[in-house]
Amino acid sequence: MSNTERIIRLKTVLARTGLSRTTLYRKMGEGTFPQRVKISIHGAGWHESAINRWIADPMAYRGDSAE
Numbered sequence: 001m002s003n004t005e006r007i008i009r010l011k012t013v014l015a016r017t018g019l020s021r022t023t024l025y026r027k028m029g030e031g032t033f034p035q036r037v038k039i040s041i042h043g044a045g046w047h048e049s050a051i052n053r054w055i056a057d058p059m060a061y062r063g064d065s066a067e
Contacts, residue, residue, distance in 0.1 A: 007037060007045035016051060032061055 014021060019033075027033035034050035054061045 006048040007039055008048050008051060009043075009045045013046050013051055017055060032058075034061075 008016075010021070010024075013019075014024065017024070019027070024033060028035060034046050034054055036044040036046060038044050
């Protein structure tokens with residue numbers, strides 16, 4: 001298994017979580033969903049490990065934990 005942290009894009013995050021775009025951004029604002037990582041001037045994504053933690057226990061996720 002690779003130790004490389006993958007960055008996944010919005011389309012993949014939406015498919016894996018089942019959230020709508022609006023709900024995802026609302027949850028980010030509330031601090032109950034992982035924050036985006038800027039990867040270029042016009043691009044952003046999410047750490048796959050953070051998304052996996054959220055999927056494992058969405059009700060307990062808090063953005064305070066180190067990613």
